[in-house]
Structures are given as structure tokens and as C-alpha cells.
Amino acid sequence: MSFTPAEWSLIASATVAILMVGSLHVRVNLFGYCVLTVLISLATMFSAIDHHETSMFYLAGAIALLKGISIPLFLYWIIGKLKLGSDSGAVLSAPLAMHLNIGLTIMSYFLVSEFPVPLGELRTWVGAMAAISMVLTGIVLMLIRRLAISQIIGFLVLENGIYIFALTQTRGMPLIIEMGVVLDVLVGVMIAGLLMFRIQSSFEHIDVSKLTDLRD
Amino acid sequence: MNPSLISSLCLTTALMALPTLFFRKANSVALSLLTLMFSLLLSALVVATAIDARWAAPAWLSVGSFPMTFQLDNLSVAFILLLTVLASAVALFSPGYLKHFDETVNRGLYWASFLVFVSSMALVVLSADAVTFLVFWELMSISSGALVATNHQNHSVQKASLIYLGATRVATGFLAGGFLWMHSLTNSWAFQDWHFITNASAQLGASTSGAHFAAFLIFIGFAIKAGIWPFHLWLPYAYPAAPCTVSSLMSAVSKIALYGLIRILVLGDLDSPILGYLAIFLGTISAFWGVLFALIQTDLKKTLAYSSVENVGLILLAIGVCLVAKTNGLLSVAAIALSAGLFHAIGHGVFKALMFLGVGTVQCATHTSRIGHLGGLLKKMPTTSTCFLVGAMAICALPPLNGFMGKWMLYQSLMQNTWLSGSPVGAGVSLSVICVLALVGGLSIACFANAFSVSFLGEPRSSSAARAFEGDIGSSCAQVFLAALCLALGLFAVPVIGFLKPICDAALHSDTTVAATIHFSLSSVLIVFTSLFALIYLLILKPSKVRRGIIWECGFGSVSARAQVTADSFAQPIARIFNKLLSYSVTCEIEGSDRRHFPERITVAPHTASHIERRIYQPFLKLISFIARSLAKLQSGSIHLYLVYLCVTLIALLIVGRSF
Amino acid sequence: MWQSMSTETFLFETARWILFAVITFVMPILTIGVVRKTRARMQGRMGAPLLQALFDLRKLMQKSEAVSSTATWIFRSGAGIELANMLLLSTLVPWIANKPDGVSSDLFLIVYLFALSRLFAILAALDSGSPFGAFGSSRDATLAMLVEPASLLALVSLAVVAKSTEMNVIFSLTNVLLAHDPGLWFLAGTAIVMASLVELSRMPVDDPATHLELTMIHEAMLLESSGRNLALREFTRALKMTVLFGLSAQCYLRAWDDFWHFPVVAQVWLSIGGILGLALLVGLFESVSVKLQWRKVPEFISYCMTLSLLAAMVAVARGVVH
Numbered sequence A: 001m002s003f004t005p006a007e008w009s010l011i012a013s014a015t016v017a018i019l020m021v022g023s024l025h026v027r028v029n030l031f032g033y034c035v036l037t038v039l040i041s042l043a044t045m046f047s048a049i050d051h052h053e054t055s056m057f058y059l060a061g062a063i064a065l066l067k068g069i070s071i072p073l074f075l076y077w078i079i080g081k082l083k084l085g086s087d088s089g090a091v092l093s094a095p096l097a098m099h100l101n102i103g104l105t106i107m108s109y110f111l112v113s114e115f116p117v118p119l120g121e122l123r124t125w126v127g128a129m130a131a132i133s134m135v136l137t138g139i140v141l142m143l144i145r146r147l148a149i150s151q152i153i154g155f156l157v158l159e160n161g162i163y164i165f166a167l168t169q170t171r172g173m174p175l176i177i178e179m180g181v182v183l184d185v186l187v188g189v190m191i192a193g194l195l196m197f198r199i200q201s202s203f204e205h206i207d208v209s210k211l212t213d214l215r216d
Numbered sequence B: 001m002n003p004s005l006i007s008s009l010c011l012t013t014a015l016m017a018l019p020t021l022f023f024r025k026a027n028s029v030a031l032s033l034l035t036l037m038f039s040l041l042l043s044a045l046v047v048a049t050a051i052d053a054r055w056a057a058p059a060w061l062s063v064g065s066f067p068m069t070f071q072l073d074n075l076s077v078a079f080i081l082l083l084t085v086l087a088s089a090v091a092l093f094s095p096g097y098l099k100h101f102d103e104t105v106n107r108g109l110y111w112a113s114f115l116v117f118v119s120s121m122a123l124v125v126l127s128a129d130a131v132t133f134l135v136f137w138e139l140m141s142i143s144s145g146a147l148v149a150t151n152h153q154n155h156s157v158q159k160a161s162l163i164y165l166g167a168t169r170v171a172t173g174f175l176a177g178g179f180l181w182m183h184s185l186t187n188s189w190a191f192q193d194w195h196f197i198t199n200a201s202a203q204l205g206a207s208t209s210g211a212h213f214a215a216f217l218i219f220i221g222f223a224i225k226a227g228i229w230p231f232h233l234w235l236p237y238a239y240p241a242a243p244c245t246v247s248s249l250m251s252a253v254s255k256i257a258l259y260g261l262i263r264i265l266v267l268g269d270l271d272s273p274i275l276g277y278l279a280i281f282l283g284t285i286s287a288f289w290g291v292l293f294a295l296i297q298t299d300l301k302k303t304l305a306y307s308s309v310e311n312v313g314l315i316l317l318a319i320g321v322c323l324v325a326k327t328n329g330l331l332s333v334a335a336i337a338l339s340a341g342l343f344h345a346i347g348h349g350v351f352k353a354l355m356f357l358g359v360g361t362v363q364c365a366t367h368t369s370r371i372g373h374l375g376g377l378l379k380k381m382p383t384t385s386t387c388f389l390v391g392a393m394a395i396c397a398l399p400p401l402n403g404f405m406g407k408w409m410l411y412q413s414l415m416q417n418t419w420l421s422g423s424p425v426g427a428g429v430s431l432s433v434i435c436v437l438a439l440v441g442g443l444s445i446a447c448f449a450n451a452f453s454v455s456f457l458g459e460p461r462s463s464s465a466a467r468a469f470e471g472d473i474g475s476s477c478a479q480v481f482l483a484a485l486c487l488a489l490g491l492f493a494v495p496v497i498g499f500l501k502p503i504c505d506a507a508l509h510s511d512t513t514v515a516a517t518i519h520f521s522l523s524s525v526l527i528v529f530t531s532l533f534a535l536i537y538l539l540i541l542k543p544s545k546v547r548r549g550i551i552w553e554c555g556f557g558s559v560s561a562r563a564q565v566t567a568d569s570f571a572q573p574i575a576r577i578f579n580k581l582l583s584y585s586v587t588c589e590i591e592g593s594d595r596r597h598f599p600e601r602i603t604v605a606p607h608t609a610s611h612i613e614r615r616i617y618q619p620f621l622k623l624i625s626f627i628a629r630s631l632a633k634l635q636s637g638s639i640h641l642y643l644v645y646l647c648v649t650l651i652a653l654l655i656v657g658r659s660f
Numbered sequence C: 001m002w003q004s005m006s007t008e009t010f011l012f013e014t015a016r017w018i019l020f021a022v023i024t025f026v027m028p029i030l031t032i033g034v035v036r037k038t039r040a041r042m043q044g045r046m047g048a049p050l051l052q053a054l055f056d057l058r059k060l061m062q063k064s065e066a067v068s069s070t071a072t073w074i075f076r077s078g079a080g081i082e083l084a085n086m087l088l089l090s091t092l093v094p095w096i097a098n099k100p101d102g103v104s105s106d107l108f109l110i111v112y113l114f115a116l117s118r119l120f121a122i123l124a125a126l127d128s129g130s131p132f133g134a135f136g137s138s139r140d141a142t143l144a145m146l147v148e149p150a151s152l153l154a155l156v157s158l159a160v161v162a163k164s165t166e167m168n169v170i171f172s173l174t175n176v177l178l179a180h181d182p183g184l185w186f187l188a189g190t191a192i193v194m195a196s197l198v199e200l201s202r203m204p205v206d207d208p209a210t211h212l213e214l215t216m217i218h219e220a221m222l223l224e225s226s227g228r229n230l231a232l233r234e235f236t237r238a239l240k241m242t243v244l245f246g247l248s249a250q251c252y253l254r255a256w257d258d259f260w261h262f263p264v265v266a267q268v269w270l271s272i273g274g275i276l277g278l279a280l281l282v283g284l285f286e287s288v289s290v291k292l293q294w295r296k297v298p299e300f301i302s303y304c305m306t307l308s309l310l311a312a313m314v315a316v317a318r319g320v321v322h
Helices: A005-021 A026-051 A054-082 A094-113 A125-143 A148-169 A175-203 A208-214 B004-022 B028-048 B074-098 B107-126 B130-151 B155-186 B211-226 B232-241 B244-266 B273-295 B300-327 B331-366 B382-395 B402-421 B424-456 B473-491 B493-508 B522-541 B567-577 B611-632 B639-658 C007-042 C052-062 C073-092 C107-127 C131-162 C182-199 C227-255 C257-261 C264-288 C294-321
Strands: B053-056 B069-072 B546-549 B585-591 B601-607 C065-068
Touching: A005 A026, A005 A094, A005 A125, A005 A148, A005 C294, A026 A054, A026 A148, A054 A148, A054 A175, A094 A125, A094 C294, A125 A148, A148 A175, B004 B028, B004 B069, B004 B107, B028 B074, B028 B107, B069 B074, B069 B107, B074 B107, B074 B244, B074 B331, B074 B473, B074 B493, B107 B130, B107 B244, B130 B155, B130 B232, B130 B244, B155 B211, B155 B232, B211 B244, B211 B273, B211 B300, B232 B244, B232 B273, B232 B300, B232 B611, B244 B300, B244 B331, B244 B493, B273 B300, B273 B424, B273 B567, B300 B331, B300 B402, B300 B424, B300 B493, B331 B382, B331 B402, B331 B473, B331 B493, B382 B402, B382 B424, B382 B473, B402 B424, B402 B473, B402 B493, B402 C107, B402 C131, B402 C294, B424 B567, B424 C107, B424 C131, B424 C294, B473 B493, B473 B522, B522 C073, B522 C227, B567 B601, B567 C131, B567 C294, C007 C052, C007 C073, C007 C227, C007 C264, C052 C227, C065 C073, C065 C227, C073 C107, C073 C227, C107 C131, C131 C182, C131 C294, C182 C227, C182 C294, C227 C257, C227 C264
Parallel strands: B546 C065
Antiparallel strands: B053 B069, B585 B601
């Protein structure tokens, strides 16, 4: 099995995403997200080298800087402010959820083999598989956690999955749109983080499973 | 040699045993010798008779107008030899064991049921048609029910025998349903005419539509009798209530149910992948469930009963792999799986009997089988303890004993299935089963390390354990014989598998080569290991100067024997991990005026409950008793009302009859 | 077998076995030494000499032995059984490249021989009647139960691709089936390293330097051993560590494509270097990590299981589907 460096980094990032599910520590999860995003930015850089596209270099840099470093730093600051340690988890225990996630990854492998999109000159099934697996991982992360901060991290993982899909399957998106998406995510996280402060001050917790009380 | 001698021998023994019923104080030694003679004669006859014989019983011995037919092939020979070996060991063991019961236990009843039980088991294995099979199957169930109830003054024994008889009734019901269905499909009672094929193929012959439903009924019937999850609940009641000798023979009974599965479904060319995967699923769950519950038991007999669930699950798993592989055309995989199942069935029969006999000796010596009341028995009962250790090692599948070879072949069949199936589903199922088997292996080590070391090592925890003594010569002989058999079956697995080859050939209609897949020899492993150990012992351990002293307890002086670990506390870390499955919780009560610093009394008790029993069986039984109570209202005691029922029934029947 | 061998092959084989025996006896001492030295250096100490374990063993061999009056034959023979079993295993497990072939190298045989050692370790700990040893062995049984599926699955996933359950075939450097599979080797190697940290009761699971009886796992099981008995058990554990680290080092080395084509001598040296390198890494890891709370240990093991599951997934995709 010989993969290109870009594919290796995508596989590694999908694996890191799966490993993130197993830990309930918010800081560990955040660090995992950071590693995962840097790996994705590396993948972008490698495919830029493969295809000689300078614009993708800028994109790789933007991802590493904005998504890989500023968002984690911002969330780290929030975690410190809100004094969050670890999530208590909901529905499933973390180790079981992690093992279940591997099942989902295997499922994505079979989904990819029956994919309607024609495979490009790259063997993109690795990328597609990593993308689908990461989207599912993001959903699982959001599903089995209680704290709002974990929901944000889960959402970010999911967003990364969508980005990988776009990167490996189309590779035709203009730089300006990608940049826009990255900035959108940044702004979205900022707003979500600020909202979390408000939730914390009004309810004295950020446990989403208790938000059902808001229903009248 | 005339094969009908075999069935006549069994029938005469069963009939001859009946008068013994009336001698309450029958002489155990004489009857034990009789059983031994019967076993030896039976095995000699079976070995001497030509294989693949078929014969009918004499005309006077027929069920209505239906003549009983019997057959002898390698499959029945294997199981009869297992049966005779166990029966002789138990017969040797029984006289000494029965002494420990008081006079309320009826010796005559015990021996009569015992002989009927053994001979009817042999006859079940010999049966060639469904009717004969059911007749002796019933005889076997009833006689074993009588044996379970040996100590019937005890309340828990009464409950256990009721549950056991209930379970056998349900099992027989399912079996009879399946047999009738197959009869209506094939118009024959003989097993050799029954083919469970729905897709006609040139190799296997004609198809029988609807046979899968019959196969399903038969499967459920045997699963109940074998004690497969979720029908295993009778096992932990019946085995501990029965005398140890009976439990060790009854673990052979669950093998008879598996024999039935192999005889009817596997040799009947069942080609249903659904049933195969169901067998794999139920087998895997039973294996895991059994060993998990075995771990948390505090009674040696219950531990062994649950571990029977585990081992029966492993055998069923092997049968399931065989069925699936055969349906997919992977004959080599099916052959290994079938050999694994048969080998493990024989192996489990031997080591489980060995362990039950060990518990029997312990019970004789200490009048208890609760682990918490034992301890330090290795010094007082060296033979029993060592034999029990051998049994425990075999049950944990440790090399070089027979348990390992059975499990190795099971692993091998799963690995071959992964390589050859070529489908990710088959590979995924095999790998997940391997994973669960590894977990089961780890759990069984924990379970039997716990059971053995808490009961046989350390200091005695009760005065009766401190006064323990070794059993009589007969019991020691029986145990040593079975322990040696465990080792021999492990070391000489290749010839045994060679003996099982014709069964695989017959089941798969092809020439199989299972023995060739065993590419290592346990004998050489044992030789290297023993020589290394002897070297280390002679050079390093033996010359060392040894002082005896007390154990380290942080300098308090000497700790009491009750400070030792108990079976509960040893199992606690694992029980906590699986607390959702076991509904495990520990309550701790501290009494005293200043409870924190000067407790006067501390009570700690773990609690577990079985989800299946509480959530499914109990509501179901309640429903049944509710329906029964409602029906009982019909019985009012008034003659006139009964006459009304009679009249209504008559009219209804007349109306129904008119329409035909 | 011996008759068909020419004199030269016979001499060559004998030399190989003697060399292997020497390595088997030296490596455990060195591995322990490297771990301890690294930890000492990380704490800013000089640390004991590299061969300190050897001096300790010599000292223990000369001491007399104290045995609990409760103990039976199992207690003392247990140490011998464990060492004999471990020596047997060291000839079966391919923990060093180009190892001479033992009597067999079947994967399941090896796993169950390890289980045999574990059973006798537990029995010996409980034989003395000490509650500390019993708690240690109860935890040990729990960990072993949790880690067994993970370690077995890691090896089995290699076997799925190699289409054999013989470890000699799986780890053979001429077997092309596994030649270009860095991902699989890496996953399996990491799973085995994590599993062996648990099996050996090392850092995130148990602190080998701790001295509180109530929390210890492996040390608690040794609490009653002294003199030669203790020497045997210490050496057994060091040998087990070498064999397990060696096995994972072999996996990592095979993930490196060039390794397959090196000359034999270089492969052996790299194997030794791999074991010592892993010992160094473990020493570094132990210096910076803390012992996990007992209830968090299953979470650590679940990561090991995850890696094994990923390895199995890769193996099925590699060996069955394509």
C-alpha cells in the first residue's frame, strides 16, 4: 500500500479524530483538534506541491494559522475562564463510542467504494473515506458530549471533514471562497464562545443536555 | 460381532436397575462395581463392533407399531466412549461421596436413576430415528431429574428440580415440533432421510422446502437442553442442587444435546446461513456471559455451572462456524470447525467432570462448597487440589492440556475463514469473534485463578476447612484418571482428530485433512518446558536455604485468616467494569457511635442480578401463571357446570366435524 | 533433522544458538539498565551503573530465603515455572531479527503460554495468604483480561495479511505479503507497545518505583518473595520486557522499507538498538507522565484496543478485499 504524503496526512488526521472521541478531557480534545487541523493543512500543502498550485499554499497557511492555532488558542482561553476540566459524557461511555466510531469508519469505506463521483487522477478514495469518517466522528463527538464547548469542537471536526471532501474530490474551488469559509468558521467560533459566556452566567452551567428545561 | 448386543445391553441394564429402587440402603460398592462393569462392557462392545452398523430392536420392544432402530458410526462411538469414561470415573467416585449424605438420601433411588440415566444416554446416542431418539431422550430427562432431586428434603433442591424439569419439558416440546414437521416433509422418521436443504444442488441432492423452520425448532430445543444463552437459566439452579457426581454426568448431558445438533443438523446438510450465524452469535454470547457470571459466583458449583454455559457456547460457536463455512463452500474451514467442536465437547466432558468430582471431595471433607468458607486445602488434600488445578488449567485453555487444543482449532477455523471467505463481512465476523474469545480467555483465567486460589491456597477460613481431609482411594483414583486423560488428550490430539476424521468426511461429503493443519507438537513444547524447569529447580531453587516466617502485614503482628482476599473482593475490579451487564453494586454499612474513627461493625456486600431472569423470564412466568389462574376459574366444582362444558364441547365438535 | 545436516550447517546453527542465548541473557539486564538510567538522568541524578540489575541479581542469589509459613509448593515452583516458561517463549517469539527457530511459533500457542505464566504468578501471589499480594493479583488479572483482546487482535491482524498463524512466517523478512505495509506495522507495533506497558505494569498503569502496598500491582505480587525466588522473578520480568519490546521493535523496523534489504548482521544490530531505543522512550515517558487513577486505566487500554481495531481494519482491507 503506497500512499502519497497528502494521503498519509489525511489518514493520520482521521485517526487523530477517532482517538479524540476516547478522551473526555476538554483540553486533550482541543489539542487533538489542533493536531488534526495542522495535519490537514499539511495535506493541503502536499497536494499543492503535487499539483503546482501556489494559491493552495496560501490556503494551507491560512488553515494552519486561523483554524489550527487561533481557534484552539481562543477556545483554550475560554476553557480557562469558564474553569472547565472534563466533560462527563452522555449516552455512551467514551471508550465504547471510540470503538463504535471505528465501525462507522469501516462503513464509510464501503460507502466510498460505491460512490457516484468519478475518481479523479488522484486515488481519491482515501480522501473521501477520511472525509466521511471525519464528518461522522464530528457528529459522534457532538452526540456523546454534554458541554457546549465539546459541541463546538465536534462541529469544528465535522467542518474539517467537509473541507477534506472538497479538497480531495473537487480541487476546483477558488481560493477566495475557501478563505471566506475559513474566516466564517473563525467568526462562528468567536460568536459561539461569547454566547457560551452568556449561557454560563445565566444558567451557571453549559450542559446542553439540561437545555431541554428551556422548553415551555 | 452382532451390533444388536449393544442396544440389548443398555436396555437390560436399564430394566435391571429398576428393582434397586426398592432398596433404600442398597450397597453402594456393589452397585458401583456393576456400573463399572457395564461401562467397560459397553465400551468393549462398541469398539469391537463394525462401524456403520444399523439394526432394529427386537419386535417386542417397539413403540406402538413402530420398531426402534439404532445405528453405530464414528460420531456415536466418540460420544459413547466419552460417556463410558465419565460413568466409570463417577462410579468409582460415588461410594465414598454418598457416605457424606445422611440417611434421608435414598441410595436405591440414586443408583437406579444413575444406571437408567447412563444407559438411556447411550441409547439416545445410538438412536437412528426420531421416535426412538425422543423415547430415550425423555427417559434420560426424567432419570436425570430424579438424580437432581436426590437430596429432595432440601427446599432449594425442590425448586431446582422443578426448574430443570420445566426446562426439559420445553426443550422436548420444541424438539417434538421440529421432528413432526420434518416427518410431514419427508414422510420418514429416520435421521438419514432428513435433509435440511432448500437450494437443490447436484452435490447434496434434493431440496426440502420449509425444512429451515423445522431446523429452527430443533435448534431451539437442543439449545435449551444444552444451556445456551438466553436459555441457560436452568443450569445454575440444577447443577449446584444436584450431587456433584450427578452434575459431572449432567455436563455430559449438555454434550448429548450438542450431539443431537451435529447428528441432525450438521449431518443433515443444513444450508441455512441465518441459522449458522445465529449459532455463532448465541455461542459467542454464551461464552462471554457464562464466564462473566462464573467469575462473580461465590459457590464452587455455581462457578462450574456457569463455566459450562461458557464451554457449551464455544462448542455451539464451532458448530455455527462449520455450518456457515459449509454453506459458503469452504469445506476445509468447516472440517476444522467441526473437529474443534467435537474435540472440545469431549475435552470439556472430561475436565468439567474432573472439576465437579474435585468439588465433591471438598464437599465431603468440609460439608460446604462456598468459596468463602474454604481455604488452605492444598496442604490437607494434595491429590484433589492438584487434580483440580489441572482441570482449571484445562478449562482456561492453557497448553499442553486438552482445552488448549480445542480452542486452538476454533481459532484456526476462524482465521482460515478470514483468509478464505474473501468477503469483508465474513472476515469481520471472524475477527470480532476472535476478539471476544480473547476476552473470554482473560476472564476465565481470572475466574479460575480466583476459584482455585481462594479455596485451595492461603489459610483456612472456617473450622471445617481446617479439619479437611483427603477423600478415599476410589475418589483419588477417579480424579487422577481424569486428570491424566486431560493431559493425554492434549498431547495426543492428532490421533484423536484422526479418529474424528470420518465424522467430518461424512458431514462434508469430502476427504478432509484437519490433522495436517496442526503444525506444532505440544509434546516437544512440554519436553522443552519441563527440562528448563528441572534445570532451574535443581540449580537455583533447590540449593537455596529457606526460613519459614509470617507474611508481611505492615508490622501489626499476625493478621487473622479472615483478612485474606475473598472471592468477591478478587472479582470486584472486573465486576465493576461490567457493572451494567451484571447490575453490580456494593453496599457498605458502618455501625458504631463514632462511625468514622471507631467502627464497631462493618458490613460489605456485593449485589448482582440477572437482567434476563428479572426482565424477561419472571414477567413471562407471571403471565403464564395469570392465565393458568384465570383458566382455573372454569373448575368450579359443580357437576352441573362440568356437564354444560361437556355438552358445549360435544356440540362444537359435531359442528366442526360436519364441515369436513 | 540432525542427520540430514552437514557439519558446517550444524556448527553454524550451534553458533547461532549460543549467540542467541548470550543475547537473551544480556539484553534484559541492559534494557532495565537503560530505563533506570534514563529516569535518573531526567530527574537530574547520575543513576546507578547500566549493569546494576546484574549486581542486584548476584546479591539476591547469595541471600537466604524467607517463605511464608502458609505457602505451599506452588509459591516456590511458581517462580521456576514462570522463568522456564519465559525462556521457552523467548525461543518462540521472534523478538529479534534472524532468530533461530524454536519448537514452534504459533501465535495462539504463544498467547496462551503467556497466560500460563500469568496464572502461576497469580497463584503464587495468593499462596502466601497475604492480602496485598491478592489485591495486586486481582488487579493484574483485570488488566490482563482487558489487554488480551487488544494484543491478540494486533497480532491476528498481521496474521490476516500474512495468511499464516506462524509468527516465523509473519515476521519472516522474505515474506513479500507484508513487505510494503508501513501503516499496518506501525499500528500493530504501537498497540503491542501499549499492551506491553500494561502487561509489565509500567508507568501509566502502575508505578514500578512506588512503595505503597495498597496501590501496587506487580510489586505487590512480589511482596512475599525474597532471595533466589525474588531473583528469578525479577529476571523473568526483565526478560518478558525485552521480549515484548523486541516484538514491537520488530514491527516498527518492518514499517521502514529499507530494513527489509539490510544485511543480516545489520538487522540484528538494529533489532538490539530498537529494543534499547524503546527502553529509552519508555524511560522518558515514565519521567514525564503520572500514574493513572485505577478507574482511568480501562480508558488507557481502550486506546490500545482502538489501534488494534484500526490495524484489523487495515488488514481486512489489505488481505481480504484487495
